[in-house]
Amino acid sequence: MKQFRPLTVDKIQQETRDSVRIAFVVPAELQSEYSFLPGQHLPIQVELDGSKLRRTYSICSAMGEPPEIGVRIQPGGKFSTFAAARLAVGDRIEAMPPTGQFVLSLDPANARDYVGFAAGSGITPILSMIKSSLAIEPGSRFILFYGNRTQATTMFIDDLYALKNQYMDRLQLNFVFSREEQEFEPMAGRLDGDKVRELYRHFGAGLRATDCFVCGPDTMIRDVTDALVDLGMPAEHVHSERFGVPRKSAATTVTVAPKAAEHAQITVIMDGHRKCFDMERDDANIVDAAAAHGIELPYSCKGGVCATCRCHVQVGAVTMAANYGLEAWEVEQGFVLACQSRPVSESVVLDYDKV
Ligand code: FES
Structure with a gap:
């Protein structure tokens, strides 16, 4: 583990x-x-x-x-x-060792246009993608749309300008400020759906965008993602990561069956070893129930966001209270967030080794 x-x-x-x-x-x-x-x-x-x-x-x-x-x-x-x-x-x-599925897989042979949309501190993972892709893929470009209130509140602005100097032709920076006058009108305002459409009209011509990466608060993620899909980007090529716990209504609630089991035996597989414990309907979630039996399972936010508790349901079924951290394909393949999960079947086997 x-x-x-x-x-x-x-x-x-x-x-x-x-x-x-x-x-x-x-x-x-x-x-x-x-x-x-x-x-x-x-x-x-x-x-x-x-x-x-x-x-x-x-x-x-x-x-x-x-x-x-x-x-x-x-x-x-x-x-x-x-x-x-x-x-x-x-x-x-x-x-804990780095984790997360919001990643850019790189290959020096690639010649792609990556597009990033970041709001505020949502720039953090995207900055790593920019630095890494420009260094590792000499044929690729990165186009960034980055929303902030003002230049003074913009994180990593010096890093971005230094990267622009280094990769003049392969990095395009587009700063959008909501509380600072901009000479060029499209660069003023918030990064919402209308703004994305407007920016794409001005800057999207000729883009061979293969993947878009979106990071920010929940409403921004939804607005930007919907606009990109409207503009013709296949949904599976729009990757997103939220920061903070979104409003309850925005969660992707996953219900494998309607009611948690009265009593269940949970088995967890970690580093090839199995551990078992019992869970009752009143237990809040699998992570807390395991801890009550002296078994520590990985977690961080316990809010369904960070996916540190991600595992695969090998046997049985669980119901998740909320999911802000897994993409649709992960849920389809049986991955769950243990911090949000309660058993539905009387026996559940969770595999933490499957990636
Ligand atoms: S601990 Fe963060 S999603 Fe479960």
């Missing part, structure tokens, strides 16, 4: 007034375990005021580099406030 292991903080840098970036050193013996694909995230765990806190942050560095995350400081946010005020270079933070 993927374990939390201590990584040393190598660098902390103020990114904007309300965000920081944190780079980690990975010990030599953990290099392969902590290697990542562009777009993946890093679940982290800290102990604050006597209780453990888990968060998941997307990695912004390029594939092959040490992991670096971008953290937007949320008013009242426990981890982000701690990271901004108390975390210091040399501290150790527990991190």
Whole structure:
């Protein structure tokens, strides 16, 4: 099973007034375990005021580099406030190996046009995709549409301009600001469906877009995805990742059967080993029920977003309360989020080794 292991903080840098970036050193013996694909995230765990806190942050560095995350400081946010005020270079933070299916698979032989739509801190995984694709695929281009309130609140703007200087012909940057006047009218406003159609009218001509990557809050994801599909992009080529827990109504609720079983035996397979425990209808979800039996299953957000708890139903059926983290094909193939799942059948076998 993927374990939390201590990584040393190598660098902390103020990114904007309300965000920081944190780079980690990975010990030599953990290099392969902590290697990542562009777009993946890093679940982290800290102990604050006597209780453990888990968060998941997307990695912004390029594939092959040490992991670096971008953290937007949320008013009242426990981890982000701690990271901004108390975390210091040399501290150790527990991190699980990078995970996540919102990834860009690269091949040096590819010659593709990738398109990214990011809002606010949604740029973090897309920045990793930009850096990695431009470095690894000399024949590919990246077109970014990036929405923020103002230039001053735009995360990683210096990195983006530096990349533009390095890859002048292969990176196209389109900044959209909602609270700053723009000389060119289409670059003002919010990244919603109408804006995507307008931007595509101006910048989409001649694009050989193969895959679009969308990251931001829930409404932005839905608006942008719907507009891209309307514009002719096949839905399976539009990949998205939300940040934050969306409104309840926006969830893809998956109901394999209507009612949770009165009593069930759950078997989990991890690293080839099996562990069993019993679960009752009153238990909130499989992750918590396992913990009550002394079995720790992977999790981070427990909100159905990060997919750290993703596993495959090998036997039986479960019902998920919500799913913001799995794509349709994953659900069709039997993957579930254990933090949102309760058993429907009396026997359930969950495989954490299947990817
Ligand atoms: S722990 Fe994040 S989706 Fe389950």
